[in-house]
Amino acid sequence: MIQKDQLPLSETYFRMAHQLARFVLTFAFFVVSACSLTTPRQHVHGHSSDFEPNAHPSSFDCDTAAGRYSEVNAAVSAANVRVTGFMQVLTLNTASAWPPDAGVIFAGPSKLPRVGLETFVLPDKPAVLQIAIRGAGRAADHTIFASVPISDLKTPFTLRLSSSGQLALSVGDAATTLSVGPIDFTRMNLYCSSVHIHFSEVQLVSDN
């Protein structure tokens, strides 16, 4: 028997389901909008990005799953620029064809050329962090100038790019230089892929 203030059972279930669905949708909306506000750009390898320069980042917690890529950009206007900071490897995500890779580079509005510091882990040397200087050529245009055992120590780095196109790099105790030629750089880029790395105390200074 249906009482006056009581709905049929099917109607009650329908209303409950309706309310639940509304709640779930609202919750999902908040989660998605909150995530899109807080997470850095993350791409699958091979996808391009639009390189929007942010304010100068003093720190960047770059945490990417295996085969994923994340980056942050800061506008560079001066010719003689210097970037200093620390990097700290926290987690390696090796379950991918893309080895762990992270770096600090100078670049223009396009994907290439990009020059600067590249660190990565070779599949056959998983316990060693390779530190390379990246030239103005294609992806393979890098020269390893130091190899250190993987550790979670904060490692200082400095990149100095002169107006004549001389790039000087130092990471920990290792240092090197490379002539990259006069290129119009518009941004400094911190990136990582298949690794969780923390960039901290990053400072972009003009030496003019």
Next chain:
Amino acid sequence: MLSRLAALRVCKKRFAQITRCLAALSVMSSLTACAAVGVVDSPDPLVKLNDAAYLFQKENRPVPAETLIQEAIVIYEKRDDSHGLGNANREYGDFLRSGAVFNWRDAYRRNGFLDRSVTYDNRLEKASEHYSKALEYYRLAETQEIAAGKYDALTNVYYNMALSHFALGARDEACADYDRALQAYNDNMQRNPTARPHGSQAGTVLESIAAAKRGAVCKEEAT
């Protein structure tokens, strides 16, 4: 009528208890057949090594991986299997140098490894010790395989010796091992023209050796 209802309730309760009991039993029995969560246990040490490699290379799960490698070592020791012990020691070296162990460094610093002589801080030196140990076992296996005329197994021995040498940073020795693997492969094919040796992910045996030599940046003259 009431007594029938009461009996029905008791029946339902008992049925629910039995169902829960059966569910618990099935979960427990399935877990006892596991080497780790999601890893089916196998008595075959080679399967253990393959599972372990997958766990620490792809799944970031070094803890069950180490257990499996240690179990494989025990089985190979009982069998006095030099080739197997070579493989197990080489893999333990790979395990100690893996990113998975680095990712779990806090746990390893706190609890140590199953091999109590290994600590997180000395793990890289210990890995080198295990590669050297693997080479000793492979040399024993080499003598045994040559004596038995097993050139297919000998191909694997040389290939694995190359991997161990390369892990120790001995590139020239690794390249020489790849050449010896190639020679053993050719000897095997001459003796057994109908043999169909299994390759690897890189392709046939020849393609795999060629790819490995490229990876080790071996000189072309050594081919």
